[in-house]
Amino acid sequence: MDAVMDLFHSLTEHLDAAVTSPWFYLALFAVAVIDGFFPVVPSESMVITGGVYAASTGEPNAAAVMALAALGAFIGDHVSFYVGRGPGQKMVARMKPGTRKHKAFTWAQALMRERGGLILVVARYVPGGRTAVTMTMGTCGYPRRWFAFFAGIAAISWAVYGVVLGYVGGKAFEESPIKGVAVGLGLALSVTAVVEIVRYLRKRKSAPATDENEAEVGAEPEEKPVTTG
Incomplete structure (x- = not known):
């Protein structure tokens, strides 16, 4: 038991030193960009951890964590967007019209033009989803100006959300920041789970209608009997 407690205290000390160091700001920004x-890097976890320590120890500064996380996310989304506009569009140009891949791209293009901004903001809270959406928007030729506008909203709201979750955990366990981190991450996982459940239910609800439409589109026209006069 003593060995476990010693390990726990050692981990706490290392975490305290890392988060309260001035280098934490640079690391947070870099991770948010990547x-x-x-x-595959834990940007949301770092933002939440920064919020916990801002509440419990006063370091790092909560406003600075929000600003750097938002700026890093904004830049990272643009990197993904321009990857889509470059190699992504070249890949699309090689698709043969009428193939399944080309039809899927045409559908995604229409969806992004219609609801791209909303999808981008929501996808920021879905692990892995943000990269798929930003790259697809680049590939589909989504307007740069509108992409920057919605990417800004997504990045700022995500940074504020992460710091607030961490701040709640930090205030709940001011004397044990590592417990506050656990609470903040638990809240974030709960929100993600709710989003995924809602997406699954919506997809399941719309599936029958989609299947019917596909059946109608793919159905062969009925042959009419040929009559002779």
Whole structure:
């Protein structure tokens, strides 16, 4: 038991030193940028952790965490967007009209033009979804100006959301920041789970109608009997 407690205290000390260091700001910004086009780094976890320590120890500064996380996310989304506009559009140009891939792209293009902004903002809260959406928007030729506008809304709201979750956990466990981090991450996972459940239910609800439409489109026209006069 003593060994476990010693390990816990050691981890806490290392986490305290890392988060309260001035280098945390640079690391947070870099991770937020990379997560925009390579979604395997824990940007949301770092934002929440920053919020926890801002509430419990006063370091790092909560406003600075929000600003750097939002700026990093905004830049990272644009990297993904321009990857879509470059290699993505070249790949689309090689698609043969009428193939399944070409039809899927045409459908995605129409969807992005109609609801791209809303999809981009919502996708920022879906792990991995943000990269798929931003790259697809670039590939579909979504207007740069409108992409920047909605990417800004998504990045700012996401940064505020992460810091607020962390701040709640930090205030609940001011004397044990690591417990506050656990609470903040738990809240974030709960929100993600709710979003995924809603998406699944909506998709399941719309599936029958989609299947019917596809059946109608793919049905062969009935042959009318040929009559002779």
